[in-house]
Amino acid sequence: MVKVVIDTMALDPNTNTPVMVLKEEKGVRTLPIWIGIAEASAIALYRSNKKFERPLTHDLMKLIIEGFHARLVKIVIDDLKDNTFFAKLYLEIDQNKAAVIDARPSDAVALALRLNAPLFVEEKVWEAQTKAEPKAQEEKKADELRKNLRDIDPSDFGKYSLG
Amino acid sequence: MVKVVIDTMALDPNTNTPVMVLKEEKGVRTLPIWIGIAEASAIALYRSNKKFERPLTHDLMKLIIEGFHARLVKIVIDDLKDNTFFAKLYLEIDQNKAAVIDARPSDAVALALRLNAPLFVEEKVWEAQTKAEPKAQEEKKADELRKNLRDIDPSDFGKYSLG
Numbered sequence: 062m063v064k065v066v067i068d069t070m071a072l073d074p075n076t077n078t079p080v081m082v083l084k085e086e087k088g089v090r091t092l093p094i095w096i097g098i099a100e101a102s103a104i105a106l107y108r109s110n111k112k113f114e115r116p117l118t119h120d121l122m123k124l125i126i127e128g129f130h131a132r133l134v135k136i137v138i139d140d141l142k143d144n145t146f147f148a149k150l151y152l153e154i155d156q157n158k159a160a161v162i163d164a165r166p167s168d169a170v171a172l173a174l175r176l177n178a179p180l181f182v183e184e185k186v187w188e189a190q191t192k193a194e195p196k197a198q199e200e201k202k203a204d205e206l207r208k209n210l211r212d213i214d215p216s217d218f219g220k221y222s223l224g
Numbered sequence: 225m226v227k228v229v230i231d232t233m234a235l236d237p238n239t240n241t242p243v244m245v246l247k248e249e250k251g252v253r254t255l256p257i258w259i260g261i262a263e264a265s266a267i268a269l270y271r272s273n274k275k276f277e278r279p280l281t282h283d284l285m286k287l288i289i290e291g292f293h294a295r296l297v298k299i300v301i302d303d304l305k306d307n308t309f310f311a312k313l314y315l316e317i318d319q320n321k322a323a324v325i326d327a328r329p330s331d332a333v334a335l336a337l338r339l340n341a342p343l344f345v346e347e348k349v350w351e352a353q354t355k356a357e358p359k360a361q362e363e364k365k366a367d368e369l370r371k372n373l374r375d376i377d378p379s380d381f382g383k384y385s386l387g
Contacts, residue, residue, distance in 0.1 A: 116331075
């Protein structure tokens with residue numbers, strides 16, 4: 062299991078789909094994950110430090126977890142099947158009770174940011190990604206992707222996240 | 225406190241903004257609330273009975289609450305200030321612990337639908353709405369709104385809710 066951070070939040074100009082690029086905290090491997098507009102907005106707006114008067118959806122999720130006096134211990138992206146990434150939330154309540162919840166990586170990351178929880182990617186996910194294409198090609202593709210992506214401005218999604 | 229149900233989910237054709245129209249369960253008063261696209265999508269998709277392989281954001285919120293063996297007792301829309309509606313989630317855990325969480329009405333309703341929790345609107349909200357405009361005008365406006373609105377097809381938002 063490898064600790065990761067968000068490298069870039071970007072828009073794939075070919076499809077106009079948001080991409081969340083994760084990067085090993087102590088390494089060079091990157092993991093691009095194509096995600097939904099609402100979830101990308103939830104991540105980008107939080108990173109922009111923009112304050113909202115009312116809780117946005119992932120803020121509410123945070124408030125619910127805090128309302129239970131629970132803690133988000135970590136999130137783990139733990140599988141990649143048919144081009145779909147899978148993640149899990151590891152929650153702890155009263156120190157002796159735990160819950161492991163199935164989530165999409167986008168929601169998991171949007172929530173982890175708000176609760177200062179660390180992000181991990183299982184080794185099998187890096188392997189599944191590498192297996193799909195030879196390593197050299199993989200790195201070249203990631204490089205190209207990074208060149209083609211432009212950094213997301215939260216205003217790209219602003220209108221989807223209010224109300 | 226008055227129990228309400230969803231009357232219509234619609235798009236305001238002037239602004240292309242989604243509107244959630246609530247209606248008294250045993251009465252005729254309606255309460256239109258303009259909401260965000262992502263939240264309207266979360267409500268409309270659930271009502272369409274469309275199934276998704278992966279949990280959408282409000283499905284994840286449901287999974288978290290169930291993971292804590294908690295219960296959403298009710299949601300209450302309890303204030304209207306400067307054209308902004310306020311709501312609260314009433315959660316119960318272990319029967320003796322409770323949490324009351326501040327939420328936007330759109331998130332509250334999207335979650336209540338998924339957890340079969342009843343929806344309420346405080347009398348002061350109806351009054352605040354009526355105070356803003358004389359009653360006759362109010363009813364006329366609601367009628368006009370209903371005529372002008374067209375029912376939302378979940379495909380109107382489909383692309384915002386995936387990934």
